[in-house]
Amino acid sequence: MTDTVTGAVSGTLAPPAAVPGTPVRRSSAPPGTVVRHRTRRLAPGRRLPYSRLAGPLLLLLVWSLGSVTGVVDPRVLPAPWTVVHTGAHLWVSGTLRTDIATSLWRAAQGFAIGLTVGVVLALVAGLSRTGEALIDGTVQINRSVPTLGLIPLFILWLGIGETFKVAIIAIVVYIPIYLNLYSALAGIDTRYVQLSEVLRLSRWQFIRQVVIPGSLPGFFVGLRLGVTGSWLSLVVLEQINATNGLGYMMFQAQNYGQTDVIVLGLLIYGIFGFVSDSVVRLLERRVLAWRHSLSS
Amino acid sequence: MAALLEQLAPSSSVRIGGLTRSFGERVVLDGVDLEIPPGQFVALLGHSGSGKSTLLRAIADLDHGASGSGELLAPERVSVVFQDSRLLPWRRVLDNVVLGARGKDDEGRNPVERGLAALAEVGLAGRERAWPSQLSGGEQQRAALARSLVWEPELLLADEPFGALDALTRIRMHTLLRELWERHRPSVLLVTHDVDEAVVLADRVLVLDGGRFSLDLTIGLDHPRSYRDPRLAEYREQLLSALGVDQDDNHPAKEATA
Structure with a gap:
């Protein structure tokens, strides 16, 4: 990163190692030597294609090696191919297909409701003082109550069927979406407000062309948290109160000591989470093309 | 209403009479009178906090938080350029x-x-x-x-528009602004604290001090003006002393007496 201008070295009391033409380390350069620093690049370099897969693939490799060499006890963690084999078996002759479909449907419903509610509440609270007064405090209280703690109450209210599961997922999803979108809407730069006044924008134009586009970065932060949250709550819900779905499948496997089925369920959850997060990222990159940051 | 008043006073683009603006206890504009004829290029100088931006905001109708009184007449089409x-x-x-x-x-x-x-x-x-x-x-x-x-615009309000630019870019922007003015002839009110910018660009320079104008100087030199023109020095000196900057010992007398 640093190199010495050799001409200057040869002219001063250079240590014997510093033969002209040989790179001299900065620490060994005598005082008075001209040391030229190259600028260190602080931003990470270009992103490699598919680099986000590298970590998971490495993990898979370590897991496979552990299984092949016998370091990992198959009763603790079955080999990857065992899990794949179990998956294929359950897909063809078991309930895996319906379990996946059920889980996906629950997550999708909860997410869609949570997204809608979060966006609508944030818009009302972020764009009108009345809305803010009525909604924001209420949501802040709701936020501080652990949502999963509401499960017993919701079961009593809504029964143990699908409704309560979807409701819990929706709550977990709407909170981060609301919080981030609301703070982005409320925190719109006053300089842009002033500009809009000078340009005589109507209230609708101001909202449509300044406030909403300006709050999209915040919205995407909330959206990603919401997507993750929907999977997270799904896992919990399906393991405690379900008769089908991936979590139920894993719960049953626990009773019969089928480690491979548990690992299979975890893998599928992981893949769902990874894929949905990637979709949101892709969408974010499209929509926020005007942003030039480290992640672009 | 505004259009009617404009018809009554076609000789001026901006007319301000006894304009007062204050924020809480602090009086920022203390009875300002100003008339800008159509197409005049005016620069407004003053220390930070002298009320330059407050005056500009008042004309641009952007001063929602301030209380005040006075007569203010501005054209229909006003544009604002910010810093x-x-x-x-x-x-x-x-x-x-x-x-x-x-x-x-x-x-x-x-x-x-x-x-x-x-x-x-x-x-x-x-x-x-x-x-x-x-x-x-x-x-x-x-x-x-x-x-x-x-x-x-019939009136262009500019609030230190070149304050954040480097010196060379600023000179190029001065030329551009003057060219645009020649072509479109709006009235211009340029808020600045750069004395050189004011004397090179404007036909008239106002100095705002303590909420009132302390100097109203007409600069009768032809355009384009050169930054090297020695005749600018005289105007510059007048403006600097109006701003309380003593050219000999180079420390602001204003600060010492205040």
Whole structure:
């Protein structure tokens, strides 16, 4: 990163190692030597294609090696191919297909409701003082109550069927979406407000062309948290109160000591989470093309 | 109402009488009188906190938080250029320039046509599709000027528009602003604390001090003016002493006595 201008070295009391033409380390350069620093690049370099897969693939490799060499006890963690084999078996002759479909449907419903509610509440609270007064405090209280703690109450209210599961997922999803979108809407730069006044924008134009586009970065932060949250709550819900779905499948496997089925369920959850997060990222990159940051 | 008053007083673009503005206990403008004839290029100098920006905001009708009184008459079409370009980062340059513009002008051009013409005028032809973040500071300020042109203003208010630019870019922007003024002839009120900028650009320089004008100086030199013109020195000296800057010992007497 640093190199010495050799001409200057040869002219001063250079240590014997510093033969002209040989790179001299900065620490060994005598005082008075001209040391030229190259600028260190602080931003990470270009992103490699598919680099986000590298970590998971490495993990898979370590897991496979552990299984092949016998370091990992198959009763603790079955080999990857065992899990794949179990998956294929359950897909063809078991309930895996319906379990996946059920889980996906629950997550999708909860997410869609949570997204809608979060966006609508944030818009009302972020764009009108009345809305803010009525909604924001209420949501802040709701936020501080652990949502999963509401499960017993919701079961009593809504029964143990699908409704309560979807409701819990929706709550977990709407909170981060609301919080981030609301703070982005409320925190719109006053300089842009002033500009809009000078340009005589109507209230609708101001909202449509300044406030909403300006709050999209915040919205995407909330959206990603919401997507993750929907999977997270799904896992919990399906393991405690379900008769089908991936979590139920894993719960049953626990009773019969089928480690491979548990690992299979975890893998599928992981893949769902990874894929949905990637979709949101892709969408974010499209929509926020005007942003030039480290992640672009 | 405003149009009627304008018909009664066609000789001035801006007319202010006894304008007072205060924020809480602090009186920022203390009975300001000002008349700007149509097409006059006025620079407004003053220390920070002297009320320059408050006056500009009052004329631009942006001073919601202030209380005050007085008569204020401004034209219908007013454009404002800020110190920062204030381009919306999520809109491309052309979309920023035409933001809020609607309807056709006298020549029947729609906003986009006017925007393209304005961008060409400030030397940004070909950058219409760029994002604001892809422009340099000077280019962003050019785009801001183009945005104000689209409105075909009768009055252009500029709040230290070149304050954040480097010295060379600033000189180039001075030339551009003067050219645009020659072509469109709006009245201009340029708030600045750069004495050189004021004497090179303006036909008339006002110094605001303690909420009132302490100097109203007409600069009778032809354009284009050179920064090297020795005749500017005299005006500069007058302005600096009005601002309380002593040229001999170079420390602001204002600060010492205050």
